[in-house]
Amino acid sequence: MAEPHIPVLLRPLLAACAPVCGTWIDGTFGAGGYARGLIAAGAARVIGIDRDPLAHHMAAGWLPGFHGTIDLREGTFGELDRIAAEAGAEQVEGVVLDLGISSMQIDTAERGFSFQKDAPLDMRMSQSGPSARDLVNEAGEERLADILYLYGEERASRRIARAILAARPVETTLELAEIVARCLPRQKPGEKHPATRTFQALRIAVNDEYGELARGLEAAERVLAPGGLLAVVSFHSVEDRMVKRFLQLRAGRMGQGSRYAPEAEAEAPAFEMVTRKAVEPDETELAANPRARSAKLRVARRTSAPAGRINDEEIGMPMLPTSRTTGGRPRR
Known part of the structure; x- marks a missing residue:
């Protein structure tokens, strides 16, 4: 079959995790590139998880060739421990998470993830539940502005939110992209499309990607x-910050007290860092797969300490204000 997705940083990932053996979880299965790479590297079994029906449909043609070594399950990686238990694995030797959107989702225009082609404004990874169209046409101006600022780091969030409300109903990807483009300075050669941050923010909100990441790490x-x-x-700064802080906290590398209050009794570290800093793609990988340019890999090894819990705020998860009197973003 044609390869619709090139797994990013697979070679350094396998090198950092060597020797690969036992049962692994690929929590973001997609086209199965990581799962196949893990089996080839020595894993006895991979439990794949994906909420996208397209991933399951595409895998149906090639999975039988792996003779049961790859077990694909429907669900989200935020519940990967429950799914693993249902698959007969109370504990596993490894977990791989490839965050964000896959190439096959971007390249399937009718899914509404891309502003390159006109399509219904959808963006649902599970193809169920409220869509980006619902969010864009039903959310209030303040809520939209908060989503664009906190999830997309869009500095013109208020201006864009106001323009969206004025243009409602917004039905398609190109409609939305044009609304955003009119709110921002003209794009210079080599710059990202003006709607990039807005589309990222809406996709993250529709799929609860930051909440899913926090649940998945735990x-x-x-x-x-x-x-x-x-x-x-990970593929952008907020995701990478959440992963980095989670691992630092659970490896005991970040104090949890303050100068005003003593630290609580330190928990035994649950992880040891394998990669001292984030691993990025080399020139060879970038030449073969330009979409890898923003990717960062972090690897850590589990200790025997009991599992704990991390507060969302501690790991830098963007938090939408629950009211206009609590928290919030700078007004622009």
């Missing part, structure tokens, strides 16, 4: 056997 800590490995590939 679930991975619960399911990994002592010595098991957690490998996470």
Whole structure:
């Protein structure tokens, strides 16, 4: 079959996790590139998880050739420990998470993830529940502005939110992209499309991607056997910050007290860092796969310490204000 997606940073991931053996979880299965790479590297079994029906449909043609070594399950990686238990694995030797959107989702125009072609404004990874169209046409101006600023780091969030409300109903990707483009300075050669941040923010909100990441990291800590490995590939600064802070906190590398209050009794570290800093793609990988340019890989090894919990705020998860009197973003 044609390869619709090139797994990013697979070679350094396998090198950092060597020797690969036992049962692994690929929590973001997609086209199965990581799962196949893990089997080829020595894993006895990979439990794949994906909420996108397209991933399951595409895998149906090639999975039988792996003779049961790859077990694909429907669900989200935020519940990967429960899914692993249902698959007969109370603990596993490794967890791989490839965050964000896959190439096959971007390249399927009718899914509404891309502003390159006109399509219904959808963006649902699970193809169920409220869509980006629902969010864009039903959310209030303040809520939209908060989403664009906190999830997309869009500095013109208020201006864009106001323009969206004035243009409602907004039905398609190109409609939305044109609304955003009119709110921002003209694009210079080589710059990202003006709607990039807005589309990212809406996709993250529709799919609860930051909440899913926080739940997935904790679930991975619960399911990994002592010595098991957690490998996470992220593609933008907020995701990478959340992963980095989670691992630092759970490896005991960040104090949890303050100068005004003593630290609580320190928990035993649940992870040891394998990669001292984020691993980025080399020139060879970038030449073969330009979409890898923003990717960062972090790997950590599970200790025998009990699993714990992390507060969302501690790991830098953007938090939408629950009211206009609590928290919030700078007004622009």
